[in-house]
Amino acid sequence: MSADTGTGSGPAFQGPAAEGAASEGAAGRRVRVVLVDDHRMFRTGVQAEIGATEETGVEVVGEAADVDQAVAVVAATRPEVVLLDVHLPGGGGVEVLRRSAALMADPVNPVRFLALSVSDAADDVIGVIRGGARGYVTKTITGPDLVNSVFRVRDGDAVFSPRLAGFVLDAFASTDAPPVDEDLDRLTQREREVLRLIARGYAYKEIAKQLFISAKTVESHVSAVLRKLQLSNRHELTRWATARRLV
Known part of the structure; x- marks a missing residue:
């Protein structure tokens, strides 16, 4: 590729x-x-x-x-x-x-x-x-x-x-149904994708390259994720994602 x-x-x-x-x-x-x-x-x-x-x-x-x-x-x-x-x-x-x-x-x-x-x-x-x-x-x-x-x-x-x-x-x-995460369900699929990459330590430009979008669009997605999850910064976002094993 x-x-x-x-x-x-x-x-x-x-x-x-x-x-x-x-x-x-x-x-x-x-x-x-x-x-x-x-x-x-x-x-x-x-x-x-x-x-x-x-x-x-x-x-x-x-x-x-x-x-x-x-x-x-x-x-x-x-x-x-x-x-x-x-x-x-x-x-x-x-x-x-x-x-x-x-x-x-x-x-x-x-x-x-x-x-x-x-x-x-x-x-x-x-x-x-x-x-x-x-x-x-x-x-x-x-x-x-x-x-x-x-x-x-x-x-x-x-x-x-x-x-x-x-x-x-x-x-x-497992026969158990996966638990419902209401916070995660608030996010769009693209926002979840950006969330995981941010939590893994990628910079905005690196995420933009991987997802074929602009760095400004990445920034907009991150802002939306922080707002929906009521978090203040990417460090809190990383802890939130790690606690849910999304990283």
Whole structure:
């Protein structure tokens, strides 16, 4: 992936060697994919990285930037795999999954979803898996590993970045419903994302780069979070997030 898609120095997903994914494409193996992400530059980067069909076997048949577009494009193109961002205008990735339930349940040609997000928060991971996604990888993943993940999901496997698999195992091993946090529920999905990055010590400019927004927009989100949670500064915000295990 390009430098703007993540900050990791190595692959976030452990899969077969890159040569394996390339050889599958060269051998004639094909998969039809739709890209769903509200950042055009990121979609362009993914398309450039994995969309060379002759080399990778991946054919990008559609793109979408919000929930309504995603539902319409997926229904129109019936791809085998949808690369789905978690945070989208119009209700997020979970809403796309809810409205695409019939396509996922098709016994002959099911549409399968692989979440691809900057977020590695447990509630984001668990939310889309409960919604029906077949896997979840972060945007630090390399291009060849992403190609491999797409083929595995197409074939029915469940695929996760290594650290995220534990969230899913823990969530589904418990029969207790997750507790309701009224304070956290006041925040929008984007505000939660900014909150976690602030709590991890990122500067405004670093957050802006990761989320493809301006530093001024980050500042506005932080102000909104502080106001809604009735906190005074980022140090109190960090303590609040740490106490709820959001970091």
